Amino acid sequence: MISKRIVLKFPHRLVDQPIVCNLAKYFDLEFNILKAYIIPKEEGLLILGLSGEEENYNKGINYLKKLGVIVQSLSQGIIRNSTRCTHCGVCITVCPTGALVLDTHTRKVHFYENKCIACELCLPACPLRAMEVHF
C-alpha cells in the first residue's frame, strides 16, 4: 500500500474531462479531494490524497502524466521558509490537522508535511509570513 498527498495541475485542454474518476475505475486507487480550483489561464489545480497498491499507484501516476497533467508532491507545495520562521508558535492553534506542532522541550516549531492538507490557514496567521505556497 502506498498513500501520498499530491498536487495535480490540469492544462486548459483537460479541464472539462473526467480524469480523476479513472484513477478509481482503472487503477483501483482511492482518492480524497482536499482542494480544487481553477487558476488563471484556466488551469485546474487539484490537491488529492491518493492511495492504493504501489504498482497501481505508479500506473495511475503515469496515466496522469501521459495525459499532460503535472504531478507534484504536496510537500513541495507548502513550504516553511526556515529563515523567516522565528518558532514563536502562533500557527499551532490555527493549523487544523496538527501539521504544525511546537516541541515543548526545544520550543521549536515542527512542520509535518505529511499531515498538511494545504488549507493555507497558516499563511495569513503567520506574522512573519514564513509559510509559503508554491503550486
Add this chain to the structure above:
Amino acid sequence: MTKTITEINEKIKKGDVVVVTAEEIINIVEEKGVEAAAQEIDVVTTGTFGPMCSSGMYINIGHAKPRIKLGGGTAYLNEVPAYCGFAAVDIYLGCTSLPEDDPRNRVYPGKFEYGGGHVIEEFVAGKDIKLTATAYGTDCYPRKKLETWINIKDVNEAVLFNPRNVYQNYNVAVNLSNKLIYTYMGTLKPGLGNANYCSAGQLSPLLNDPLYKTIGIGTKIFLGGGVGYVAWQGTQHNPTTKRKDNDTPCVPAGTLAVIGDLKQMKPEWLRGTSFQGYGTTLTVGVGIPIPILNEEILRHTAVKDKDIYASIVDYSETYPQVKPGVLGEVSYEQLKSGKIVVQGKEVPTASLSSYAKAVEIAENLKDWIKQGRFLLTEPVASLPGPESGLTFKLLKERPIE
C-alpha cells in the same frame, strides 16, 4: 555578599567572569542555593523576541545638492510615510506606518503585508530603499522634490529608537464572542477557541529584575543584534500594578524606551511583522544583562515559569471597550504546556513571542560578555519603581465646544 559593577567589569576584562542565562540560573540556584550561587555567578543574561509596536528608526539622509528641507514636507521610504517634523534631513519611520494606498481593513481582514517594520528590516539588511520627498522650498533650502535610493551605509546616522519595548509581562488574549476576531494578539477563534500570550516568561528581562534594581537609564543591552541602551522608562510604564510575593507583576507593568546604532544591528533580530486584520509591526530582539550585585537580585533572576502569572483577558469586548475584569490568572508553565482552562473549558495556547529566539539572544549576550566584548554599565538614574506611585492613565476626553 555584595559585588559592584566595577568589580564585575574587571572580571570581564580578565576573562574570568561567570555568566549564565536566566534559564540556566534556575537549576544552579536549586542545586547550590541562593547564597552560594550569588557568590559564584556574576551576570545573568535575559532575552526576548516579540512584536513591539512602539519601535522605529530615525535617519539623517545627508544634505542634497541643492538643499531640501523635509521639515514640514513629506517623505516616503518604499512608499511608507515617514515623519518629517524635524530639521532639514532628519526623518523618523515608525514600524506601524503603512503605504497610503494600502487598503488597510477596507477589505476585511486586511493583509498588511508591508509597512514601516518591513522597511526597517530591509534597510538594516543593506537593501536600497526608495526615498521620495516633497518640500515647500525656502531661500536657504530651495528644492521642492527629491527621489533617490538610499542605503544604510551611506546615511549619516541610522538609529533605532523605540519608545516602548520589553513589556514586563502581558495579557493572555482570548475571544468570548461567537465570531473570529483579528487582533494584535493574533487571530482569536470564537468561543474560547484559542489563547495567545506574549512573553518569554522566565527569560524575559523585566521579569528577572521585577523591581528595576539593576536595569535603569543607561543600562547597556543587546538590541536588534547590536548594542543599545535603555534611554528612559517606556511609555505606559506602570510599576504600581499588583505583584506576587516574588515581586513579578501579573498584568502588563514596566516598559523600556531603548536606543541603539542601527548600523550595527542585524535583520534577523529586527523583523517586519504583519498581523492580519490589525497592521504591521516590528519583532525586536532585546537582551539585558543583570549584574548579580547581591542575593536579592540573584533570587529574582531565578524566577521560574511556574511562579510567573499572566491575566486572561477577553479581546472581543473587555479589551476594546475598556471594561474591567479578567477571566483568571495562569502561570507561564501552564501556558507553555499547550493548554489552559478558562471558564471550565480547555483552551489551546500559542505564543507570539519566540522562546527559542529569546534563548538564542540570552546565549549571544552571554558569549559577548564572556569574550570580553561587552562591559556592563552602571545606570545613570533608576526607573520609577512601585514606590514612585506612577500609574497608567486612560484618556480623559473633554468635549470640544
